Amino acid sequence: MALSRDAVLARLFELIQPFNTKAVPLAEDTRFADDLEFDSLTVMDLVASMEDEWDINVPLNLLPDLETVGQVADAIVKLKAEA
Amino acid sequence: MSGTPPVDLLAKFDAIRTEYAFLLSTGLSDPFGVVMERVLSPTRAIIRGRETILVGTYNYMGMTFDPDVIAAGKAAMDAFGAGSTGSRVLNGTFATHVAVEQALKDFYGTKSAIVFSTGYQANLGMVSTLAGKDDVILLDADSHASIYDGCKLGNAEVVRFRHNDAADLEKRLRRVPAGKGKLVILEGVYSMLGDVAPLRDLVGAAKAHGAMVLVDEAHAMGFFGPHGRGVYEEQGLEEEVDFVVGTFSKSVGTVGGFAVSNHPHFEILRLVCNPYRFTASLPPVVAASAEASIRKLMAARDKRERLWAASRKLHAGLKAAGFTMATETAESAIIAVLMPSQEACVVMWSALLDQGIYCNLARPPATPMGVYLLRCSLSSEHGLDDVDEIVRRFVQARAASQALAA
Ligand SMILES: Cc1ncc(COP(=O)(O)O)c(C=O)c1O
Numbered sequence: 001m002a003l004s005r006d007a008v009l010a011r012l013f014e015l016i017q018p019f020n021t022k023a024v025p026l027a028e029d030t031r032f033a034d035d036l037e038f039d040s041l042t043v044m045d046l047v048a049s050m051e052d053e054w055d056i057n058v059p060l061n062l063l064p065d066l067e068t069v070g071q072v073a074d075a076i077v078k079l080k081a082e083a
Numbered sequence: 084m085s086g087t088p089p090v091d092l093l094a095k096f097d098a099i100r101t102e103y104a105f106l107l108s109t110g111l112s113d114p115f116g117v118v119m120e121r122v123l124s125p126t127r128a129i130i131r132g133r134e135t136i137l138v139g140t141y142n143y144m145g146m147t148f149d150p151d152v153i154a155a156g157k158a159a160m161d162a163f164g165a166g167s168t169g170s171r172v173l174n175g176t177f178a179t180h181v182a183v184e185q186a187l188k189d190f191y192g193t194k195s196a197i198v199f200s201t202g203y204q205a206n207l208g209m210v211s212t213l214a215g216k217d218d219v220i221l222l223d224a225d226s227h228a229s230i231y232d233g234c235k236l237g238n239a240e241v242v243r244f245r246h247n248d249a250a251d252l253e254k255r256l257r258r259v260p261a262g263k264g265k266l267v268i269l270e271g272v273y274s275m276l277g278d279v280a281p282l283r284d285l286v287g288a289a290k291a292h293g294a295m296v297l298v299d300e301a302h303a304m305g306f307f308g309p310h311g312r313g314v315y316e317e318q319g320l321e322e323e324v325d326f327v328v329g330t331f332s333k334s335v336g337t338v339g340g341f342a343v344s345n346h347p348h349f350e351i352l353r354l355v356c357n358p359y360r361f362t363a364s365l366p367p368v369v370a371a372s373a374e375a376s377i378r379k380l381m382a383a384r385d386k387r388e389r390l391w392a393a394s395r396k397l398h399a400g401l402k403a404a405g406f407t408m409a410t411e412t413a414e415s416a417i418i419a420v421l422m423p424s425q426e427a428c429v430v431m432w433s434a435l436l437d438q439g440i441y442c443n444l445a446r447p448p449a450t451p452m453g454v455y456l457l458r459c460s461l462s463s464e465h466g467l468d469d470v471d472e473i474v475r476r477f478v479q480a481r482a483a484s485q486a487l488a489a
Pocket residue numbers: 201202203204206227229270274299301302330331332338339340
């Protein structure tokens with residue numbers, strides 16, 4: 001079943017919140033490294049929670065291209081469609 | 084074009100360069116610049132003019148000075164010359180290469196063995212060649228850099244699972260679309276903390292999902308399992324594991340890497356694997372030394388027992404002296420002490436060198452995030468009295484570094 005991008009984005013904001021210790025306002029163009037200042041361990045935990053939420057594998061090869069929250073939402077919709 | 088300002092390609096390393104320069108400016112010894120002026124034995128070297136106990140060499144079976152190993156190397160040097168000067172595929176194989184591959188087949192009881200120029204290249208070659216564009220690699224998050232780099236060299240999709248977590252691996256295997264080739268990559272002993280993998284559970288999950296399995300046994304050869312083949316043998320998985328990768332740089336005591344397998348078509352890799360075919364083969368002196376060493380390791384029961392006794396004693400001694408150990412018990416011959424911070428780690432490492440102890444300072448990215456280690460590894464040639472001396476000097480070094488901090 002195809003997921004709506006809006007639904008993914010809304011849920012993504014919720015999943016990021018526990019790691020958003022600096023309470024940075026979240027938007028589509030929020031960047032993980034530059035705005036949220038996530039380190040690689042935090043990214044790994046966040047990716048794991050997304051993988052469990054949508055029951056997908058997010059390949060390591062994709063990570064370098066995912067800089068913003070919106071890009072991650074796109075990737076999840078695509079991965080879910082392929083699964 | 085004139086007028087285009089040049090970009091210094093080394094500028095991206097300025098932060099680490101500054102950090103390193105600061106470290107050296109404190110007057111501490113350079114943890115990445117130790118020179119062994121002479122090597123006296125598998126357990127002793129002269130560093131800064133002083134006899135130092137080596138507690139960080141991976142020379143697990145003490146083979147570097149074995150007289151038979153040295154004699155075999157010298158004879159091959161005389162008979163075959165100093166080097167092979169090329170790739171086996173293009174420039175030819177020497178009899179010494181065939182002989183060391185036969186020794187590996189005898190040691191592991193496998194149909195095939197392929198020798199690479201290092202263990203790093205063995206992983207680069209195996210990982211990048213086995214898993215292609217439509218395949219998925221599932222690797223442990225704490226995998227060695229050579230495995231990660233093998234993933235980068237290849238075209239497969241790469242999925243990471245939590246360290247030594249069979250349930251997490253299982254979940255990820257389940258998510259791989261049907262029909263894709265799957266390669267699960269594991270290590271018998273993880274080289275930073277020295278912890279042993281629950282291979283039975285991990286391999287069980289892999290096989291239940293039709294994946295092929297590669298296990299890197301670099302830090303287990305010679306002293307795990309009835310024949311010393313590794314953790315996979317100790318846990319009874321010889322039928323299940325498809326490929327075993329290893330190195331000559333640790334227990335074998337020289338340099339080189341290899342993969343062994345019973346797969347009926349394993350040999351085809353020689354023709355398609357770039358890190359095998361586009362680099363020079365091992366020099367004959369190395370191949371012949373490795374062959375002699377591997378054959379001796381088949382019967383090295385006493386060495387194994389000495390290594391285990393020394394490793395258990397070092398773990399217990401450091402723990403009793405109040406150090407925080409990376410594993411609850413001595414799981415392997417790597418005995419790692421956890422340090423609270425990078426500074427504490429460097430100060431203690433430097434104090435140990437002053438005491439005549441050489442161990443490894445390990446920090447990210449070699450270790451997991453935030454983990455700073457004083458990593459010790461023993462050899463079968465360390466006596467139990469050496470272990471007492473090592474613990475004593477650890478305690479003295481701690482006192483010296485605490486005095487420095489106060
Ligand atoms: C787990 C593991 N695999 C592979 C290697 C690479 O071996 P080599 O030193 O032969 O390149 C090492 C050692 O550095 C290792 O620890």
